[in-house]
């Protein structure tokens with residue numbers, strides 16, 4: 723399973739407003755330690771420069787928000803927060819998440835009408851790492867994740883997001899392998 727749509731309740735309007743209010747606020751980014759080699763790197767495709775990769779910093783929304791997630795979506799998780807891409811950058815380049823094995827996603831703003839999440843496999847002989855050159859990779863699958871719909875995604879298979887130049891804003895919940903198994907068993 724690389725990704726799957728889930729039948730879970732929508733985020734209520736008042737909590738969605740709390741999340742939106744964090745977009746332009748300085749707030750604690752609690753995955754900063756793993757963003758270093760992701761944000762700002764140059765990407766290449768078809769032998770040409772393909773833009774700069776945005777890292778996806780994860781900000782705390784509120785204790786009230788976390789509590790609603792625990793009561794309505796998933797009891798145990800690694801982190802929950804709001805992810806805001808840098809709108810000057812059109813891609814989150816190929817990477818594997820370091821801080822989690824799976825993520826629950828809920829899109830508030832896609833980044834464009836054609837914002838696409840792609841999964842990749844390294845070509846034979848290419849080492850697994852954060853790739854900056856798409857030519858090292860073969861496409862496995864692609865999905866356009868719809869707005870305000872819960873998805874679970876595999877975060878450890880190399881993935882990227884393209885066409886997000888209007889800024890991509892998502893609520894994200896990080897899960898370990900154990901959290902994911904507990905969660906799927908209770909669905």
Ligand SMILES: [Fe+2]
Pocket residue numbers: 817818819877881
């Ligand atoms: Fe990711």
